[in-house]
Amino acid sequence: MDLLRFATAGSVDDGKSTLIGRLLYDTKTIFEDQLEAVERSSRLMGADYTNLALLTDGLRAEREQGITIDVAYRYFATPKRKFIIADTPGHIQYTRNMVTGASTADLAIVLVDARRGMVEQSRRHAFLVTLLRVPHLVVAVNKMDLVDHAQSVYEEIRDEFTAFATKLEVPDLTVIPISALNGDNIVHRSEAMPWYEGPSLLHHLENVHVASDRNLIDVRFPVQYVIRPQSQEHHDYRGYAGTVAGGVLKAGDEVVVLPSGFATRIAGIDTEDGPVEEAFPPMSVTVRLEDDLDVSRGDMICRPHNAPIPSQDIDAMVCWMTDTPLTAGRQLAVKHTTRSARAMVRDLRYRLDVNTLHRDEEAEFLQLNDIGRVQLRTTAPLFVDEYRRNRATGGFILIDESTNSTVGAGMIVGSD
C-alpha cells in the first residue's frame, strides 16, 4: 500500500464537502458516532437529508458561520492506497489556503458545478494547481443529477477545460462526471451515465501513477542535522541526517558538498533499521562521507557535475499570505530547504491576475492572496533549482522577522 496526497478545491456550493463526505462514507472511514453527530446537527439545522458536508466543517466558528476557515486534513484508505486529503476552501480570499494544500499534493481535484460550467473560480483553481506543479489534475463535474446526466453538458465542460489546460501546461488532466450527493461515479461507474467510459473517481485515485512524478535524476540532499553520538560505542561517528530532496544516493557515489565545493564519496547511508543501499525521495536517512569535512546544517550534498546553482539573486513567483502588503525594499527572512537567510525584495516585476492571467507590470505591491513575480536578493547564497524541475529545492517560504509569521510562499523561476 502506498500513499497519495491530494488537494480538493471548490466551494461549498460546488458540493466539495459533500464529495469528501461521500468518499469517507463510501470507504467506511466515517464512524458511527461521527455520523450520529452530523445527523443530529442536520436535524437541528432543519435539513431534510443528512448533510455529509458537516463531517468536514471542523471548528465551531465555521459551523456557526457556515464557512470553512482553514485547510483541513482528512484520511481514508482502500486496500490499495492510503489517502491524505488537503481540503481547501474555495472562496477568492483563500488563495493562500489552496496554495498551502497544493504544495504537498500529488493530485488535485477541482470541482465544477455542472449547471454553471466552468467559471472564474474553476480557472483560478486550475491555475493554482499548475503554479504549484501538482502533477495530476482531476476536474470533477459535479451535480450531474441536476442536468439529467446529460452527456452534452459534460462534454462541453470537458472540452472547455481541456482547451484552457493546454495554456497552463497541465501534465495530466482527467475529467469525470459525478454526483457526490448520490454517489454516481464516485466508487463505481454510474448506471445513470452509461455514456461515460472513463474511470470512477476512486478508481482513478487508486490507480493514478505517481511514482515517476518525483525527480530521481538530480541528487539533492540538504543537510538537516549533524549526528555525533559522543558515546563510547560510536566514538567517531559523524553522520549527516536529512530528507532526500532529489535523485538516488548510493554508497560509493562521488559527491560534492555545497557551499565549500569539496569532493568526497558516500561511505554509507544509515537508518536505525540498518544501512540502505539506495536512498531516494522522500526518505529520511543519515549519510556518512569518506572524508572528514566541515559540513553543517544548510549545506547541500549533490553530484559533481549536477549541482544546483548557488545564488543570492532569486527570481520567483510569490504568493503573499498576510495583510501587510509586499513592496519593493521590504526585508524578510527566507527558509529554503534546511537553509535560512535574510532577503530583500529588490523588485516586483508584475502582479498576476489569477483569473485572467493578465500581468500587471505597474503593480507596486502584493496584497493578501495576490501572486506576483518577485526579485529577491539574499544575504547568503541558496542552492536552488527551478521549481518546475524540483518542488523540494525550488520552493521557499518567507517569514516576517518582527511577527515570525509565515507571510509568503515562493516558487523559483530562475536565478541570476
Place this chain on the structure above:
Amino acid sequence: MTTAPDYRLSHLQALEAESIHIFREVAAELERPALMFSGGKDSIVMLRLAEKAFWPARIPFPVLHVDTGLNFPEVIDFRDRRVAQLKVELVVASVPDAIERGLVQPEPNGSRNRIQTPVLLETARQHRFTALFGGARRDEEKARAKERIFSFRDEFGQWDPKNQRPELWNLYNGRIHLGESIRVFPLSNWTELDVWYYIGAQELEIPDLYLARGREVFERDGMLYAANDLCPPRDGETVFTAKVRYRTMGDANLTAAVRSEAETVDRIIDEIAITRLTERGATRGDDRVSEAAMEDRKKEGYF
C-alpha cells in the same frame, strides 16, 4: 523495512520518513524541546520515531510526562522501563502535587483531563521548554484536523485556530519570541490504524492493557470500566469478568474498556478495521461533553 526497486515507499515508510524529518527539524531549530509521553500507543510510536531520528546518538531532549496520579500502574512501569532503555531524561509534571499546592482543583466528576493544562504549562515554563512534541493525530477529532504540524502557542500556551501559520512543502516555521512556544505533532498524518500497523510491523512493546484479557469490570453509562482502587464500583454496579481491552490509556477512573477477543496486535488491527466508533467516542467519558470540547481545551493550551 526494505525498499522496492521502483523507488516507491509504502505508506508506513512515507509516514515514518515525514515524522523523522519533523523531529530533526525541531532539534535543529528550537532550543529546548521536550517530548510529551503518556504511555499510550501514539506516544510509544512517537518515542520510537524520535529514537530513529537521532540514532546512533541518544534522543537530544527530555521526555515529559504529565502524571495525573490516576494512571494505570502498568503505564507508569512501562514509561520507566522505556526511559531507562533510551537513557533519556524524564521530567514529571505532577497533577496531585499541583492539587496539593492549590494550583488546580479536580472537576466534580473526578476528571483531571482539563486540569492537566495548567500543570503542563507550569512545568514547561519552569524548564523553559520552547517546543513540546505531542502524539495527537488529525484523524482523532475535528479541531485537530485543522491544526498545523508546528502549532504556534502564545505565552499562555493558547492555540488560535484563526491565526495559524501556513505550512507549505516540508518547510516548517519554528520561529518564536521569548515566552512563546510551538507544539509539534509528528504523527499528524497518521491514523489510528497506521499506528497499529506500525506497532505490528516494528514489533513495538506496548502496555498489556491494550490486549484483550479477562478483566474484572462493571458497567456504567453503557461503558465497561475496570474495577480497581481508582475506579471502585458504586452501589448497584455489579462486578463481572469479561474479556476486554483498552483503546486508549487515559486516567484509570474514566477510561472504559471494550469487549474484545484481540490478544495480539494483528487481531487488534482486524477488529479496528471493522469498528464503527472512534476511539475517543467509544471509551473516553471525558470527551463526550460536546462536539467542541476539544477545540475549547486546545485553545486553553491543552495538548
